[in-house]
Amino acid sequence: MTERFLNYAPPISPDLRNQYESALANEFRWKNGFLFSDREESDLDHVDSMLRIHDEVSYKYPLFFSEVDGEDVSHMIYIHDAGEILAHDLSHSVPNYDTIRTRWKRRERAAFRLLTRDYIDDIELRAYVRGLYKRYEEKRPDDKQAHYVQLIDKLQAVRFGAANVFPARKLRMQAERLSQVNHIYGLIIKPSQSLFPLLSEGAQDELLKFTDIELLTLRVNGYRASEVDPYRNLVNQELVRLR
Numbered sequence: 001m002t003e004r005f006l007n008y009a010p011p012i013s014p015d016l017r018n019q020y021e022s023a024l025a026n027e028f029r030w031k032n033g034f035l036f037s038d039r040e041e042s043d044l045d046h047v048d049s050m051l052r053i054h055d056e057v058s059y060k061y062p063l064f065f066s067e068v069d070g071e072d073v074s075h076m077i078y079i080h081d082a083g084e085i086l087a088h089d090l091s092h093s094v095p096n097y098d099t100i101r102t103r104w105k106r107r108e109r110a111a112f113r114l115l116t117r118d119y120i121d122d123i124e125l126r127a128y129v130r131g132l133y134k135r136y137e138e139k140r141p142d143d144k145q146a147h148y149v150q151l152i153d154k155l156q157a158v159r160f161g162a163a164n165v166f167p168a169r170k171l172r173m174q175a176e177r178l179s180q181v182n183h184i185y186g187l188i189i190k191p192s193q194s195l196f197p198l199l200s201e202g203a204q205d206e207l208l209k210f211t212d213i214e215l216l217t218l219r220v221n222g223y224r225a226s227e228v229d230p231y232r233n234l235v236n237q238e239l240v241r242l243r
Helices: 016-025 042-061 063-066 072-078 099-117 122-138 144-164 172-200 201-221 226-238
Strands: none
Touching: 016 042, 016 099, 042 063, 042 072, 042 144, 042 172, 063 201, 072 099, 072 122, 099 122, 122 144, 144 172, 144 201, 172 201, 172 226, 201 226
16 A cells, blocks of 8 residues: 555554555545546545656756745645545535535544544644644645645646546537636636745746646647637736736
């Protein structure tokens, strides 16, 4: 189980790591929504893919990476969905998502506190991981690490979803495809807008390239240029105006 994260080692014992990752592997994403996934994805798969994107950023966008990288980032990625082990995943596609999200998030936070109380005896380590979890959940305006992790979180969901949940071949009507691209835009733009002003100009340029390429890859999954390009331009415009 633990060899999945080849470039990452969490600050917990091997036994606790095995227990934690086994629990993540048993929690499946997308299952509670009305969109069918061609391939199952567990929370462990999700975390692994996020760490791989983080690694990808390190060599594709070195200026951007240098301004957000740090030990906290990897640890934040590793624990950010831990509450779902007990509270379970809430898919964006469930009916009434917006009305139940706040209550569901409270359940996740309570579940995380319960897990850390029961399984982490070291008081300092418990305080550290709880602090990271709180940073991710609350996201202060100046917390680059938290906004970056949220961006990676959303981009991983977009990558997996576009390939396995809503590729264009499943959405026969153009209105359906446009609605999905609009949803993807909404997922990407919020963390990007929070992160962009906190970066140097060179790192901002790399973030612009990063988000543009992520949207452009929708074409690989069957979306048309006429459906994707307006949103590529919109992301660029919305971020550049923050300079």
